[in-house]
Amino acid sequence: xxxxxxxxxxxxxxxxxxxxxxxxxxxxxxxxxxxxxxxxxxxxxxxxxxxxxxxxxxxxxxxxxxxxxxxxxxxxxxxxxxxxxxxxxxxxxxxxxxxxxxxxxxxxxxx
Amino acid sequence: xxxxxxxxxxxxxxxxxxxxxxxxxxxxxxxxxxxxxxxxxxxxxxxxxxxxxxxxxxxxxxxxxxxxxxxxxxxxxxxxxxxxxxxxxxxxxxxxxxxxxxxxxxxxxxxxxxxx
Numbered sequence: 001x002x003x004x005x006x007x008x009x010x011x012x013x014x015x016x017x018x019x020x021x022x023x024x025x026x027x028x029x030x031x032x033x034x035x036x037x038x039x040x041x042x043x044x045x046x047x048x049x050x051x052x053x054x055x056x057x058x059x060x061x062x063x064x065x066x067x068x069x070x071x072x073x074x075x076x077x078x079x080x081x082x083x084x085x086x087x088x089x090x091x092x093x094x095x096x097x098x099x100x101x102x103x104x105x106x107x108x109x110x111x
Numbered sequence: 112x113x114x115x116x117x118x119x120x121x122x123x124x125x126x127x128x129x130x131x132x133x134x135x136x137x138x139x140x141x142x143x144x145x146x147x148x149x150x151x152x153x154x155x156x157x158x159x160x161x162x163x164x165x166x167x168x169x170x171x172x173x174x175x176x177x178x179x180x181x182x183x184x185x186x187x188x189x190x191x192x193x194x195x196x197x198x199x200x201x202x203x204x205x206x207x208x209x210x211x212x213x214x215x216x217x218x219x220x221x222x223x224x225x226x227x
Binding site: 033040041042043044045048087097098099100101102103104 | 143145153154155156157160202204208215216217218219220221223
């Protein structure tokens with residue numbers, strides 16, 4: 001099975017930086033995804049990490065450490081529209097492409 | 112590219128009726144489609160995995176006779192909620208991938224089901 005833990009909620013001000021951590025335990029790890037989900041909408045893809053290191057994509061960066069079972073999503077220069085739930089999801093070679101989602105982290109951006 | 116649509120986007124039905132939700136990959140062939148359910152303020156829970164031309168694989172605790180899944184073509188999968196009850200009210204989301212092994216899933220916009 002896969003245990004995926006991420007904080008329930010984080011609050012930050014506009015223009016600031018927020019780091020959302022995700023820890024996981026899984027056999028046959030085969031990649032970690034981050035998705036953004038606004039209320040009432042489907043998730044949208046943000047990033048995919050399968051090798052250790054940092055992947056930067058504009059204001060969003062994602063980091064992975066396979067040995068530690070740890071990832072984080074870094075949101076820079078926060079905007080009000082970044083208020084959303086951020087989902088960490090893991091896939092493994094045992095699960096034929098299935099994604100196991102964490103509970104999600106609700107990020108609230110305040111003025 | 113990689114657009115997935117769902118229909119309807121919202122449906123309200125009476126208890127005891129059946130509801131069919133369609134999931135279509137618009138610009139690619141989806142060998143594998145996934146169906147998720149999401150209750151308010153909770154994460155996505157995988158219900159089943161369907162591969163074109165074969166029976167769906169259901170996750171533990173999901174009743175296959177209640178949630179009928181058909182994946183008859185490479186661009187269409189349907190989920191039928193049979194004899195719906197108020198506790199089936201939820202946000203149903205499908206996703207599609209191009210092969211059984213490729214990790215990235217492309218999500219549909221979701222269907223909000225309300226059972227009265």
